Amino acid sequence: MTAARPEIDDAAAVEKDRDSLTDFSPVNAPTQRQSRSGRQPRIANRNADDIPVAQRATPQLRPANPWLLRLAIVSGGAVLVAVALTLVFPQPLRRWLTPPPVAGLDARPGLDGRLLGHFPYGQAAASDLVELGDGQRLQRDAARELSAMLVAARADGVELVVLSAFRSIDQQKALFFDVKSERNQTARERARVSAPPGYSEHSTGYAVDLGDASAAGTNLSPSFDTTAAFQWLQANAHRYHFTLSFPRNNPQGVSYEPWHWRFEGTAEALKLFEPAARFANR
Numbered sequence: 176m177t178a179a180r181p182e183i184d185d186a187a188a189v190e191k192d193r194d195s196l197t198d199f200s201p202v203n204a205p206t207q208r209q210s211r212s213g214r215q216p217r218i219a220n221r222n223a224d225d226i227p228v229a230q231r232a233t234p235q236l237r238p239a240n241p242w243l244l245r246l247a248i249v250s251g252g253a254v255l256v257a258v259a260l261t262l263v264f265p266q267p268l269r270r271w272l273t274p275p276p277v278a279g280l281d282a283r284p285g286l287d288g289r290l291l292g293h294f295p296y297g298q299a300a301a302s303d304l305v306e307l308g309d310g311q312r313l314q315r316d317a318a319r320e321l322s323a324m325l326v327a328a329r330a331d332g333v334e335l336v337v338l339s340a341f342r343s344i345d346q347q348k349a350l351f352f353d354v355k356s357e358r359n360q361t362a363r364e365r366a367r368v369s370a371p372p373g374y375s376e377h378s379t380g381y382a383v384d385l386g387d388a389s390a391a392g393t394n395l396s397p398s399f400d401t402t403a404a405f406q407w408l409q410a411n412a413h414r415y416h417f418t419l420s421f422p423r424n425n426p427q428g429v430s431y432e433p434w435h436w437r438f439e440g441t442a443e444a445l446k447l448f449e450p451a452a453r454f455a456n457r
């Protein structure tokens with residue numbers, strides 16, 4: 176009977192496996208064990224080859240550790256939420272993954288594209304710029320209207336002076352960083368009164384800084400708004416499609432600049448300043 180021994184051993188092993196399978200069910204386990212012990216001879220006589228291999232492997236079907244299951248559900252959920260947020264709100268992620276746009280300035284643009292309050296602007300093509308005299312240049316359409324405005328002001332006894340017009344992004348960079356170190360300002364303090372390079376209306380060739388020839392002490396100062404030139408501009412600049420970019424308490428958060436006017440008299444200029452105009456009127 177030596178050949179029968181392995182069969183009995185196999186059957187016993189299967190029985191053992193079944194017992195271990197039901198171990199996790201404390202209510203049923205003792206009853207089943209008792210009833211099976213009554214059928215012991217029948218199982219012992221069965222040929223172990225009749226038991227499918229898959230059935231022998233059933234211990235692998237034990238329920239997963241509930242903590243592992245919870246961990247898998249939570250991490251899977253977190254991944255799904257992250258993917259959904261990335262698809263719905265790609266901008267914040269892109270914003271934080273890209274380096275700050277201005278070297279030497281540790282600031283990133285907001286969701287509306289503004290950097291420390293200033294909207295981004297490209298640089299005018301040299302072919303679109305014309306000379307104003309004194310080395311100043313402006314976009315052709317803006318230059319034509321500005322000339323007409325200066326003539327009209329003079330006729331009213333007001334001498335407007337062009338202090339600054341087109342500035343390349345490189346010139347703006349020098350202005351921003353040189354004056355910043357000269358005045359011992361932080362970049363954020365500097366941005367209150369001057370746009371970072373790539374964020375200046377002057378680079379578009381549509382913006383001018385104007386002064387009053389009879390009150391040079393008010394040049395580029397908030398006190399320019401006490402001059403006859405400013406009073407005249409407030410009353411007449413719109414006829415030449417010039418508008419004050421940074422009025423007092425402007426929503427952009429840029430400091431009050433009564434001397435800085437931008438031209439919005441062409442479709443191209445209007446489109447360029449549309450985000451700023453929409454922001455100011457919201």
Ligand SMILES: [Zn+2]
Binds near residue numbers: 339
């Ligand atoms: Zn300006």
